[in-house]
Structure formats: C-alpha cells, structure tokens
Amino acid sequence: MIADGQAVIVGAEITAGHDGQAEMVVRVRHENGVVAPVVLDGCTGFRLMANQGVGDLAALVGRPWRELLQQTILARTSRDDDDNDGLGGLNDV
Amino acid sequence: MYDLLIKGGLVADGTGAPGFLADVAITGGRIVSVGPDLPGEARRTVDATGRLVAPGFIDPHTHFDVQLLWDGAAKPALEHGITSIVPGNCSLSLAPLRAGDRPGVIGMFQQIEEMPPEAFTQAFDWTWEDFAGYRAAIEPRLAINVAPLVGHSVIRQWVMGADAQQRAARLDEITAMGDLLRDCLEAGAVGLSTSFVDVDENGRPVPSRFAAFEELDGLCAVLGEFGRMLQIVPEFYDVDITIARIDQLADLSLAHGIPTTFSPVFDSQATPDAAPRALARVEEQFARGARVWPQVQTRPIDISFSLLRPSLFFARLPRWVRVLRLPLEQRLAALTDPSTVERMIADAGPDGGERLMGALIVRGGDRAPAGLAGRTLSSIAAERGETPVRALLSLSLENGLDVAFLAASRGHDDTARIGPMLANPHVHIGASDGGAHLASFATYGDTGYLFSEFVRKAGALTLEAAVKKITSDTAEIWGLKDRGVLREGLAADVVVFDAATIGRGAERPVFDMPGDGMRYIRDAIGIDTVVVNGEIAWSKGAYTDAAAGTICALN
C-alpha cells in the first residue's frame, strides 16, 4: 500500500536514446502529485530491474520510487561494475 | 567569359522567396550574376533544366575534425549537397592541443567518433599544437568549407593540464583560457563549444564539465569581443535540465551579446511534453532578446543491438533479459541449450516473434553474411524456413553473436509533430553529428530527408522554406559572412538537385576508415552537382579533384 504523498512509479517503457541504445523511461508520480518522466540509460535501467528482481517493465508499476532508489540505484558506488547488477547465474532462464 | 554557368534551373536562392527560372554565372569563385537567359560564354556549363538550384547546404553540428586531415570533402557529407560544415562541437576540437595531451584527447574523440586508433596514428602527421597550426594542416586539401569551433575541453586541458578533469579553475587560469580562446578566434574559430554530457573513454566527464559557471561566463566575455557563437550539448534526456541550460545560455547571450545554440532537441512519444516545453522556453528567451538556437534534427532515431551485449530492447521479455545479462560463456551456453531456447522462443509470442522482431533490419558491417545487410528479419526468416525469433537466435549463433539488428524509427519519428518544429523560425535545423558515432549509425543524409519527408511527403515546409532553413538561416545564425544565398558577389556554393527525388539512401556499412575501420553511411539521392567556391566538387555520382574549400570568413 502506498502512502499518500509518496513518490511512486506509474509507468515504464523503452525508448531510443541519442546513441542508438535502448533507454528506459520511468514515469514517476512525485510527492507533489506531479507525474514526470525519468530517463535512465541502459546500465541504470538494468540495475533498477535486476535489483528489484523484476524482468518485466510492467512489474515496476506501483513500486515506491524513493525506496527503490535507496535500495538500488543510489546504493551504487564508484567501485560498482556496470555488469554487476545481480542478474548473474543461470537460474530460471 | 564566365568560369561556370548553371543554366535553366529553378532557383531557390536561399531567402525563402518563391523559386524562379534563372541562370547562375560564376567567376573567380564568386557568383557574378543570377538571372534569366544570361548572355555570355562560359568555360564550363551545367544544364540544370528541370532541376532546383540552391545555395550549398550548411551543416552546423559535425565532428569531422579528424577526418578532414585525410579527407577534405568530409565524405559523404559533400555529395549530399553540404558545402560548409561546423566541426569542433561538444567541447572537443583537435586544437589547441599540446603533444603531451594528445593521448587523452584522442580517447575522448574515440568515445564520440568511434574511430579506430589507426585514424590517429597512421592517417596523418601531427604537425600542430595551436589552432592556427590545425587550420594550416587541413586547409590545403579542403574540398568543403569549414567553420571550426574550438573546444572548451581542450582549452582547459592546455591551461590546466591533468587538473582539467579534476577541479574548478582559479581566476588566473580562467584569464589564461580567455587569452587562448582569443588567439583561436583571431585564427578563424567560429566560436566555442562546451558539453555538459560527454565522457571520455573511461566514462569520466570531459574537462569542460568541471568548469564553474564563472569560467564559462569569462570565456563568453571573450566571445563577446568577436560576437561569436557558444555551442553546448545539454542533458538532453531531461527537459528540466535542458530548460535550466536554455536559461543559462540566454543569460550569457544577453550579458555578452553573443549567439548561442544547443543540440540536440529530440521528440519522443515516451516523453511527449519534453521538446514542446524546451521550445516554449526558447520562445520566452527570444522574447527577452536572447539568442538561444535549439538544433532539431530531421532524421528519426533507431535502436540497434546485437546479442553480444544486453539491450533494453528486450526489457519486456524477462527471460531474454536474464540470458543476455549472463557472462559471454554462460550466455552462449544458454543460447545453445534446447530447453532454454524453446522457452525464449515461446516468450516472443505465438506469432513466432513476427510482431516484436519481424521488422528488425540486419545492419551488416559485422560478421553477418554480406547479402543479408539491409534486409528485414521477417524476409530472412521466410527464406530460411524459420520464424523471426528463431532466425534472430540462429543467425546470431552462427556468427559468434556479432550480428547487429536495427529497430528503425523508435524515437523522434512522428513527422506530424516534428514538421512544425522544423518550420518554427526559432528552430535551427542541425544536430546531424556528421563524422561521429561511426559504428553506431549513419549521420549523413539529413538534408535529403528534410526534403523527402517534410517537404514532399508531409508538406510541413515549402521547398523554398526548407532551402532557407539550411542555407541563409544557418549562415546568419553563425555569422558566415558571404554564404547561404545565391546573390551576386557572394561565394559560389551551389547545389543542383531534383526536387522530386532528393532523399537519402538506405544505411549501409563501408570499410573506408583508416585501418579498414567500419562506419555506416547513407548515399545521396537526387543530387546532380555540388559546387564549392565556384569549383565542381561532385557531379553525377562522382567526386572531382577540386579542392576549393576554405575556412569560412566571418562577419
């Protein structure tokens, strides 16, 4: 259950980036009620999906944005390898 | 006697005025007369009957800095009717650059241009350090005109050394950068470029991004002494940041009396408010008297990928994401495991992946059989007796996964929305990135696409308005002194083309970079003749030996 006033993901889709790579657009309803897009590059998008344990964009919808940032994207440090996104292993492929 | 007479064409003179039947007479590299049935003989005549005769097109956003050292025509830009280019964008130029700083700057160029290392070690001799020296190195072989920007990152590198990528500048360093910029402007630089986005080959921000606003302000004061251009690349993926940059540019434009430009502005169905909001802010700033020119490109954006690296193209297929994120050895094991493959194929849908993947195009330039380049996966699959999804997997596996696929027109692709943007008088048509992203996509043919898509197909601009946008408008915005209009006394840059067919060819790979490096290009369609400073540089499908290009004179 998402509390009132908490930023939440209301949509996610793939778009084309300037360099020809696929990028992720996450639509966030912010604390002030405004819905605005956040564009994530490929690495960041994969990290977001992997650390949330989702393999499908649709599964991101409804998740609290700020918690997700804390747990995943913002937990990244400069030592992180771009490939180290928690998706390793052949399980369940 | 004229040197060259272009006879009987419909002249769109670059002003936007309705076309008129006329001859164009040229002597000594200059237009000497424009009018119907001009009397007099000419050493050479071009029959332009049934063709449009226009000023040469001007491309304001390129990265041909390196290529110009061995290819003075900036091929294939010239054959598309481009007679003047602006290299040195996005904070990077090849001068001023001390010998000891070359490796670092080469890394930055390789990040942007995707050129093989041989381009920097075998194709030319490094004979210069300062801007005048670079100019002297490229000038003798120029077949195209050049209005070079000087890069903020290299200016910083020259003054601050390794600290350029570490910290803000001290006041004395800002003064030294200003002095260096002044030298470059006196040597013919058309302005300064900076970037808030680009990174080097290690992913670290380029030097210009370490500059505080006070530094940029100091450099713009020097630009103001000459009235020259500031070009930036903003954080184009976020419209709020882009608007903040527009406001910065406006303040700098008003404070120092300079024109400014930023690129790119993209339209996207995923962020449909972004481009309109950015352009609305531009309108507000123009109303204040600022000059902030947004560059909008004509071509759509494609997504490309291979199975060598994971791509978010598959973000709606969880199993594909998981497999493609595996280390290469495990990924190959998964892609050859029958049960995994069957599940992946099932995930692609009951139509065998036709809807998701059928329209993908095999790009070529990799290990894919050459005959497949440019064909859709759907047609290849039919030929192989497979479904598209199985064809994608088997084709990739047969070629070590080194098969690139292209999903065409996945961004900036709504002609009904982009047409009015291009027609907006405050929008600068540009952002081609010619000479960059060589191994990712073709950056050529945007001018042809302007005519085929937005003039002929959509009617968003008249023929004459489209010509004006990429000729006199560009010359005026950048202060190019004697170009952009077909008028007596001005430089004789002329393109003769078939208005009914001008366009761009299909993207195709070629291996014409130093070290047999690959790049994607597009051929020109409908261009008959390209004249640069009175010399025919391209005619009927072939380049000539002419080398009449020059560094553009400035207002």
Added chain:
Amino acid sequence: MDTTLTTQRRFLRPRIDETVEQLAARAMPDQPLENAVDRIKGWNLHIFAMRRPAGLLLGSDVVFVEPPRG
C-alpha cells in the same frame, strides 16, 4: 514584447568543493540533513545514478532542489 519568464523547476549550482551534504543544507535548511540529502539524490539521478563516479559533483552541474513542477 512579453518578457515574462514562466517559473521553472528550482535548482542550485554547486559551489567550489561543496559536498552533497553542504548543498542539501543550503537548499533545505529547515529539513533534517539526512532527509534533505535523500531528496536531493532522488531528484538528481543524472548526478547520483548515471555518472561515473556516482555522486561526483561538478562545477557545471544543475542540482534540482525540488521535485518536477509538471
């Protein structure tokens, strides 16, 4: 000529050698620091998620100090 500028999303430029904590305190002096830092990070993924090294503040940065206005 209309020279009115519409209000846009508020941002700060980092001062020389300023840390995220210092900038957050400057932007939101009435907020608990930890909360202010969290908010700054969440509104500025271009700095704190997509940059290498993540969180490196640059002199040229635009740092938003409020959510999008829509």
